[in-house]
Amino acid sequence: MFKTKEIAVDCQKDIHSKILKNKDYIDKNEEKRVKFAVVKTYGCQQNASDGEKLSGILENMGYSIIENEEKADIILINTCAVRQHAENRIFGNIGALKSLKKRNPNMIIAVCGCMTEQKEEIEKIKKSYPFVDLIFGTHSLNRFPELILNVLENKKRVFIDNDQDEKIYEGIPVKRKGNVKAFVPIMYGCDNYCSYCIVPYVRGRERSRKPEDIVSETQKLLSAGYKEIMLLGQNVNSYGKNLDEDINFAELLRRIDSFPGEYRIRFMSSHPKDATHEMIDVIAESKHICRNIHLPFQCGSNRVLKEMNRRYTKEKYLDIVKYAKKKIKDLSLSSDVIVGFPGETYEEFKETLSFIEQVKFTSLFTFIYSPRKGTRAFSLPDPISKNEKTMWLNELLRAQEKISFKIYENMLRKNFRVLVESRGENGNTLLARTDSNLTMEIEGGDELIGQFKNVEVIYASGRTLKGKIV
């Protein structure tokens, strides 16, 4: 097991000197005008958080971060490998950049993230997408400044395909999306090796950040006016295992909850096998932690859970839920479900249906099983057709819709505390979020953004909630 001293590295000076070197090079050798960069991120919040670091590095190099690819000097595609569908979409989007590069040969196109931790995908991009200048994976994020400089100076393609660096680099600049909610990674990687999942192979071994680094980042964010802190990790409940200090996730939550002022804490994801009574007690007693837990159960059949290597049974999951519902008033739960794991029968799938009826999740993220090369489940016989699995998925969605709609309807005429997050896409209403992580439309001016308000739900239908400030 790693020890803190080996895994935590304060790279502030190092990375800043590399960034300045790039800035210098660009100032001396490139056209004198504002430079633009686009960072396009796919996948989960961990990847979104990495995308914010990559944007921070680019901004410190002098690039202005924009959305419009047509105007970009650098386009960085930060990829996800969790399902084949995600990879196909990304390949499609990389392919679409060919014409842009033709029009602007000086544009740098870089591909990074989880997909480019896989040798086969790197080879595919190298061969089939010759206009891609730079490829690097999740393990090389801190090397991004020197890799870009390499491409600029040598005008050659750069590929990193064997970086095993699993140190934690503190002090990388971050350009956050918005100024109300902020991601704070508390750990990286995953050691769980669920048999269907590619994440441990592309993100490396589980390693926790030191509590003082997490606490100090949170303090700075709160002082800067952020109102919601989202703690990130693939399995936050196992936080602290590799650290010198004897600390677990419950204790970290206590420390993050201890600051004055009005703010919210969320975390994602919890693994049921490590969800403890202590963690639930801390949530129940806390001032700032949302009464909402995302606790992926994946499947309602014990046989399939065993095949998935999830290391809990549905009974153990239901026990945690029972304890949490008893302890935490107004608790809401959300979850992830995989439909059609190799060998799953319709009878076993029906156990998933009865499971969601028992727990009554506020929302579900549902996925059809996607075979991932290199994982244990990849070689398992998988006799059920995609069509059949799609029918199961639709059945699950219909069942969940009924549950969610009922939860929404029950909210009508009741009061909730919401955080106003942004103006909605229609421009007319504001978007606010309940403690239970549901979005609600409310009327009001932009000055409300970033404020907590009490609202009464005046409309609840389907997936739409509308509220009025009280």
Ligand code: SAM
């Ligand atoms: N670490 C989190 C956990 O265990 O709860 C989940 C992280 S994973 C990025 C998000 C979700 O993707 C998983 O909970 C699972 O439902 C889904 N997933 C992962 N691998 C998958 C696969 N091969 N096919 C379909 N869904 C998958």
Ligand code: SF4
């Ligand atoms: Fe994947 Fe399992 Fe790790 Fe989650 S806990 S990232 S599903 S291996």
Ligand code: F3S
């Ligand atoms: Fe996340 Fe996708 Fe990587 S879900 S960890 S970005 S494989």
